[in-house]
Amino acid sequence: MTGKSVISVKNLVKKFGNFTANDNLCFEVYEGEIFGFLGANGAGKTTALRILSGLLEPTSGEVTVAGYDVSKDSEKIKKNIGYMCQKFSLYDDLTVSENIVLYGGIYGLDNQSLRERKNKLLKQLRFEEYETRLIVDLPLGLKQKLAFSVAIIHNPRIVFLDEPTGGVDPVTRRQFWEMIWETASKGITIFVTTHYMDEAEYCDRVSIMSEGRIVAIDTPENLKKQYNAETIEQVFVRIARPLKN
Amino acid sequence: MAPVIESVNISKKFGNITALYDVSFEVNVNEIFGFIGPDGSGKTTLFRIIATLLLPDSGSMKVLGLDSVSGFKSLRREIGYMPGRFSLYQDLTVEENLKFYATVFGASVEENYYLIADIYSHIEPFRKRLAGNLSGGMKQKLALSCALIHKPKLLILDEPTTGVDAVSRTEFWAMLERLKEYGISVIVSTPYMDEAMRCSRVALIQNGRILSVDAPLKIRDSFSRRLFRIRAGDKYSLINALRKYPETVTAFPFGDSVHTTFKGDSYDNSLSEYLIKCGLTDVTIQETKAGIEDRFLELMENSDQKNTDQIF
Incomplete structure (x- = not known):
C-alpha cells in the first residue's frame, strides 16, 4: 500500500490504574486503505479505537489522526472522522430523512449542502420511497447501508466501522462491501474492527492485537503465507490467545 | 432410531x-x-x-x-x-x-x-x-x-x-x-x-x-457452475467492469477478489483484453472451488429473486 499516512501511532501506551490496555502500539494507516483491526475480546481494540477517535487521551505516545494530534486537537479529529457501529448507529424512532438531517447537522454541514447530500444519498441508495419511514420498520440490511452512508455524509478522511456486517444475509453483505470498496476508491480510509475473520479477508491490511500489543500486521495474503494457513481465521486462532480473564 | x-x-x-x-x-x-x-x-x-x-x-x-x-x-x-x-x-x-x-x-x-x-x-x-x-x-x-x-x-x-x-x-x-x-x-x-x-x-x-x-x-x-476468482489492483473498478462484461452471469465481492460465473461456464482471451482495456492492472483469473456461501448466494438468487427485488 502506498500513499499518505492518515493515522500514525507511535509508542502508544494507555494504562488504567495498573492495567495496561495498550502496550506500546506502533502502526500507520494509509489514505484509501481498508484496514482491519482484529483481536480477541479484551485485547485492547476498543481502547485504541477510542483514542484514535479522540474520545480518550493516551497515557503516552504520539498519535495523529487526519493530521491532528489526539491529545491537542481532538475536536478537529471528530470533524474528520465518521463512525458506524452495527448496534446503535441510527435512531429507531426517527425517520430515514430525520436521521440523515440529524447526523449531517452534528457533523456540521450547512443547510444547503445537507439538503443536497440528503437527496443524493437517497437517490444512490434507491431509498426515495423510504424517506419518511421510521428506522425501526426497515430491514436490517437497509439500516446498515443507511448507517454507513450517514457515517460518511460529511466526507470524512477516515471512517471507523465496528463489526459492520454482522447478521445480514450474504447478498446484502456483499452490497455493503461494494459500498466500502467504492468509498475507499474515493480516498476515504476504512478502519474496521471485527470478530469475524471473513470480514478481515476483505481488508487491504490487518493487524492482530493480543493482550494490549499488536502481534501481527500485514496483508491477509502475507499473513496466510507466513503462518501457512488457508484463512485469516486460522492465523488468528494461532496467534491471538485470549486473556485468561 | x-x-x-x-x-x-x-x-x-x-x-x-x-x-x-x-x-x-x-x-x-x-x-x-x-x-x-x-x-x-x-x-x-x-x-x-x-x-x-x-x-x-x-x-x-x-x-x-x-x-x-x-x-x-x-x-x-x-x-x-x-x-x-x-x-x-x-x-x-x-x-x-x-x-x-x-x-x-x-x-x-x-x-x-x-x-x-x-x-x-x-x-x-x-x-x-x-x-x-x-x-x-x-x-x-x-x-x-x-x-x-x-x-x-x-x-x-x-x-x-x-x-x-x-x-x-x-x-x-x-x-x-x-x-x-x-x-x-x-x-x-x-x-x-x-x-x-x-x-x-x-x-x-x-x-x-x-x-x-x-x-x-x-x-x-452442489454449486451448479464453474466459479472463477478474479483479482486486480483496483477491486471496485474490477467488479464494475465485470458486471458490464456481456458474458458475466454473477459477480460478487469475496475477500480480496471477485467470484465470477460466466455464460457457457468459461471465458476466453477477450476477458483479459477487456479488463486491461478497462484500465485494470495486475489482473489474475483462477478457477476456484465454491464455498458454502457461494452456494447460498446461488440459492438466494434462484428461489428468492422476487423477495430480493422487493427489498432492494
Missing part, C-alpha cells in the same frame, strides 16, 4: 408477517444440526416452537417423539435451551446461576458435572463473580453450562457465537463436538456461513423458508 425432531409444514405468522412458511425437516440422534440464515430469516421463531415456547399456526412439530404442543410439559424436562439474548440472572453469581438451573430441573451440579467440566472449568475461577460482570465469552460458557446441567437429550442453541471472538468460537465448537459422546443432539443457529462446516448437516434458511438441507460439503459441492 426415531428422529430427534420431525417438523412437518410448520407455519407461523405475526400479524401480516409470515415468519415461517411450510418448514419441514428432520434432525437425527447425535447430530449437530445447523440453521444458517441472516437475522430475520425465522431461526429464532423456529427454535421457540421447538422449545415449546411458541405455538405454530399450522403443521406438526415432534420433538423427542412428543408433540411440541400437547407434550410440552414432559418435553421441557428433556431439552436445554440457550436463547440468543443472554438471559441468566445477572445479579446472581456464576455458581448461583448454575445451581439454580440444576435445582429447577431437579438435578444437582455434582451428578452432571462431568457434562460441563471442560466448559465450566474455564469460568470456575470466577465462580463468585456476578454473571452480569462476565466478559462475552465467559457469559456464553456459563449460559451453555446452565443449559446442559440437567443432562438434556436435545440442546437448542440460538446464535451462541454472536459477538464472541474467533478463539472462543473455536473452543465452543470443539465442546459441542464432544457432547455427542453423551448422546446429546444439538441444534444450533448462526448467521455465519463459516460455522456451517462444523455441523453434521445444515439447513439454509431465508425469509422463513428452508432453501436446502444437507451435509455442508454436499451443499457446497
Whole structure:
C-alpha cells in the first residue's frame, strides 16, 4: 500500500490504574486503505479505537489522526472522522430523512449542502420511497447501508466501522462491501474492527492485537503465507490467545 | 432410531408477517444440526416452537417423539435451551446461576458435572463473580453450562457465537463436538456461513423458508457452475467492469477478489483484453472451488429473486 499516512501511532501506551490496555502500539494507516483491526475480546481494540477517535487521551505516545494530534486537537479529529457501529448507529424512532438531517447537522454541514447530500444519498441508495419511514420498520440490511452512508455524509478522511456486517444475509453483505470498496476508491480510509475473520479477508491490511500489543500486521495474503494457513481465521486462532480473564 | 425432531409444514405468522412458511425437516440422534440464515430469516421463531415456547399456526412439530404442543410439559424436562439474548440472572453469581438451573430441573451440579467440566472449568475461577460482570465469552460458557446441567437429550442453541471472538468460537465448537459422546443432539443457529462446516448437516434458511438441507460439503459441492476468482489492483473498478462484461452471469465481492460465473461456464482471451482495456492492472483469473456461501448466494438468487427485488 502506498500513499499518505492518515493515522500514525507511535509508542502508544494507555494504562488504567495498573492495567495496561495498550502496550506500546506502533502502526500507520494509509489514505484509501481498508484496514482491519482484529483481536480477541479484551485485547485492547476498543481502547485504541477510542483514542484514535479522540474520545480518550493516551497515557503516552504520539498519535495523529487526519493530521491532528489526539491529545491537542481532538475536536478537529471528530470533524474528520465518521463512525458506524452495527448496534446503535441510527435512531429507531426517527425517520430515514430525520436521521440523515440529524447526523449531517452534528457533523456540521450547512443547510444547503445537507439538503443536497440528503437527496443524493437517497437517490444512490434507491431509498426515495423510504424517506419518511421510521428506522425501526426497515430491514436490517437497509439500516446498515443507511448507517454507513450517514457515517460518511460529511466526507470524512477516515471512517471507523465496528463489526459492520454482522447478521445480514450474504447478498446484502456483499452490497455493503461494494459500498466500502467504492468509498475507499474515493480516498476515504476504512478502519474496521471485527470478530469475524471473513470480514478481515476483505481488508487491504490487518493487524492482530493480543493482550494490549499488536502481534501481527500485514496483508491477509502475507499473513496466510507466513503462518501457512488457508484463512485469516486460522492465523488468528494461532496467534491471538485470549486473556485468561 | 426415531428422529430427534420431525417438523412437518410448520407455519407461523405475526400479524401480516409470515415468519415461517411450510418448514419441514428432520434432525437425527447425535447430530449437530445447523440453521444458517441472516437475522430475520425465522431461526429464532423456529427454535421457540421447538422449545415449546411458541405455538405454530399450522403443521406438526415432534420433538423427542412428543408433540411440541400437547407434550410440552414432559418435553421441557428433556431439552436445554440457550436463547440468543443472554438471559441468566445477572445479579446472581456464576455458581448461583448454575445451581439454580440444576435445582429447577431437579438435578444437582455434582451428578452432571462431568457434562460441563471442560466448559465450566474455564469460568470456575470466577465462580463468585456476578454473571452480569462476565466478559462475552465467559457469559456464553456459563449460559451453555446452565443449559446442559440437567443432562438434556436435545440442546437448542440460538446464535451462541454472536459477538464472541474467533478463539472462543473455536473452543465452543470443539465442546459441542464432544457432547455427542453423551448422546446429546444439538441444534444450533448462526448467521455465519463459516460455522456451517462444523455441523453434521445444515439447513439454509431465508425469509422463513428452508432453501436446502444437507451435509455442508454436499451443499457446497452442489454449486451448479464453474466459479472463477478474479483479482486486480483496483477491486471496485474490477467488479464494475465485470458486471458490464456481456458474458458475466454473477459477480460478487469475496475477500480480496471477485467470484465470477460466466455464460457457457468459461471465458476466453477477450476477458483479459477487456479488463486491461478497462484500465485494470495486475489482473489474475483462477478457477476456484465454491464455498458454502457461494452456494447460498446461488440459492438466494434462484428461489428468492422476487423477495430480493422487493427489498432492494
